[in-house]
Amino acid sequence: MADIPRRAAHRTVKLASLPLGVAGRLAAGWGKRLTGQDAAEINAEVSARTAEQLFAVLGQLKGGAMKFGQALSVFEAAVPDELAGPYREALTKLQSAAPPMPSSSVHRVLDEQLGSGWRKRFAEFDDTPAAAASIGQVHRATWHDGREVAVKVQYPGADEALRSDLRQLMRLSRLFQSLAPGAEVKPLLAELQDRMVEELDYRTEADNQRAFAREFRGDEDVLVPAVVASSPKVVVTEWVTGTPYSRIIANGEREERNRAGQRLAEFHYSAPARVGLLHADPHPGNFMLLPDGRLAVIDFGAVSRLPHGLPATLGRMLRLALEDRPAELLELLRAERFVQPEVNLRAEDVLAYLAPFVDPVRVETFHFTRRWLQQQAERVGDLRSPDFRTGRSLNLPPDYLLIHRVTLGATGILCQLDAEVGARDIITRWQPGFAE
Template identity: 40%
Template sequence: MRFQALPRLARLSTIPLGIGRRMAVAGGLKALGRLTDEASLDLHERTADQLFEVLGGLKGGVMKFGQVLSVYETVLPPSISAVYRERLARLQEAAQPENAARVRQVLEDDLGPDWQGLFASFDPEPVAVASLGQVHRAVLPDGRPVAVKVQHPDARAQLLDDRDLTVFAMRCFTSVIAPELDGRALATELMDGLAQELDYAQEAEAQTAFRTGFLDDPDYVIPEVMLQEGRVLVSEWVDGTPLAQIIATGSRDQRDRAGLLLTRLMFSGIPRTGMMHGDPHPGNFRLFDDGRLAVLDFGAMYRHEPDTPSPLHKWMLIHLAEDPDELVAVLRELGFLRPGVRPDGARLKALFEHSGKAVQTETFRFDGAYLRETVEGMTSSMSVGLSLAFPPDYVHAQRALGVGIGVLCQLEAEVPFQQEALNWLPLGD
């Protein structure tokens, strides 16, 4: 760990220490029979406030920790999940902006000393601050509004620092608040995929590919890439209501509409573009009043190897297996079972039982209970799960699909999940 990371580690260490103190107090009150619902709620509110204060002031992987956790908070008990939902969802839209002079330096270094001439106007105040960069609103000389994404100048160095810090923070937090989640594994896999988000040229290529693949679809809006140089990416500006707002106050029609298009995006991305959106958290989507869904941020992508089975194809075949014997046969055919392994089919069926509910009916209502049951079921069957050899591409796509399903649960959307999957996956091949 780099020396410069020590102050950040000191800030992060206050999280598990604070949680530990509050849980000790809660344990003492419970032992004395004095732990009221109000006292328990107050303890969780203090914890959530501390998380927002500490994580919101940091960038890099630590901010990503907050974003992922804000999706997975639906696995928490209903009595306390609302506390974390409001605080942690704010991490998706709020972070401290970079110093204006440092932003101008990045623009000058990568677009040239006359960069201001590229725009009729440029707002120095960012409209959004993400974990590795921030977005400014600007207007091109021809009058078109654009979003100018500028990478934080120290993002790469902070990403290196954040690897150990993020794993540490997520492991400490989930071990106390949500022990069903493997915080270390989640954070490690997350950090492994973060480095590609620093490559804006690759992001521009992915965004352009998605725009081409969805250009004739009237239900989606993919902003056009106008310019990309170094750590700067200029895209067409899009409006719409942030999905986090739909989650908080949206109508039933808005929730179901957003859920339908998010589901379709997950399953149709690979057939249409050869890629799958790898970071489908609420901050990356906007819902228009006419029902269209805008898709943003193509930094984290799953890129599918051509002429190979899609990992989502595999996911569906596994979850559509009707009995233990069929499931074992499917897993063996797909290469999930090593030669010589003789698994317990019934326990393997239990491993996938809850997560497969969404594809067992024509329509399915996602909610927090479904996600909690899925995580708890996978945890209780984890020992048999260790006998499976999950391919790397499956793990990557599964994380993206898992985050997307987490958002569907936040939306409490009712969608034809099964049919959308079958529309795009060649299960008969």
């Protein structure tokens, strides 16, 4: 245990190097501009080097830093195309890549969590990790009854690392704001920090997954792998093989992109009504498309408990904005604390701010594109825009923060997929308050 303070200090130094490195590259870029070099080329070079450092630091830290990088990775669709390339590659790596844990450490965790006779529970166990999660890594194995299984093993010291990383990242939130235009990074970090303890106990994750698996057992569109065994730092689930969403995003065909987007949207909106839980970790590493067209969901560490489904207030807001009813919309926002009593806003300005977000339900099939998301981010993030001033006056109540982040994250994936989705029918069926 004596080396934990040294490791924490080392992690802090690495995190602290990020803003210093960025500042140095920006200064060098400014110097090159003074000598007459092309600004676009300089910006691309600075972005590439910053993205490279971002991945090197966050990828090595794992823990909270990697989880934050994964959360940001779904927002890269909002970054302008000329700057997005380097970040897209670096952040996407964080969805599935991290330096592996030595096999001796893996065996030690399995000894502690499953007992010294854990090898008898497996017919085969591959010491080489098949994938990395934010606070653990996944090994492929064969259970004693012949089933192919995924074994997620938590990194030793992940709990201390997670807390340390998130404390440091809270101090660096302004640096990361540029990666997610229009998104509030500090509340994102605070919310991740609040849910940290729950995610560290894999027994909770296993219970979440069992609840989803029960509801979606035999479903034509969604597969949730069954849980085979669980303990605080190890969870064993049935193995599934499919095409990762990251691969579909990179080179999927049109039909595959549309199917992947449709399945994800249906799962996002239907799960709260069917299970009473919202899957709260939307990044492409958690989703696969199976050969039979079903969506496979493979990580349930983060969920939000919604026993009554999605709040009906969100559906009513969407309907009022769709039907251009600004006075009623503002009245509802005030009643639900989205507008504080002391804030003066014109109903027309609120409608103008929210109306573009309603685009997906204006048509039977909506094409989610990077450019559409970029336009929304530019609109609400432009200091000169009336929408920016309106947005600054709106409040997001704490009980809506997670739902907002997850919906935004799922929308980011749909835009990465470039998917054409029948969002209106899905929302009409599953979002309370919209069809009333």
